[in-house]
Amino acid sequence: DAFNLLSHSPRVAPENLLxxxxxxxxxxxxxxxxxxxxxxxxPAIWRVPEGHISVLLALPVLERAADWLAARAKSPVSR
Numbered sequence: 001d002a003f004n005l006l007s008h009s010p011r012v013a014p015e016n017l018l019x020x021x022x023x024x025x026x027x028x029x030x031x032x033x034x035x036x037x038x039x040x041x042x043p044a045i046w047r048v049p050e051g052h053i054s055v056l057l058a059l060p061v062l063e064r065a066a067d068w069l070a071a072r073a074k075s076p077v078s079r
Contacts, residue, residue: 005036006036006039009040010040014042014043015043015044015072017044018045018046018069019036019037019043019044019045020045020061020065021045021047021048022048022050022051022052022054022055023048024049024050024051025050025055026052028052044068046061046064048061
């Protein structure tokens with residue numbers, strides 16, 4: 001249970017959460033991401049054409065995620 005994200009509730013509002021689903025992930029099925037998305041009150045979700053590890057090295061995804069985070073850091077919603 002300690003490693004099962006469904007066993008934990010985020011302590012931030014859904015508008016300050018971002019899930020990134022790697023569509024070619026053979027370790028975490030899409031159904032698992034969908035279940036987590038529902039359980040965490042449907043935060044933003046990006047479905048990208050990457051794999052489980054390649055998503056961590058995909059510069060366009062990382063830049064987009066950094067921009068997403070920076071925008072929320074400046075927004076009054078994040079406080």
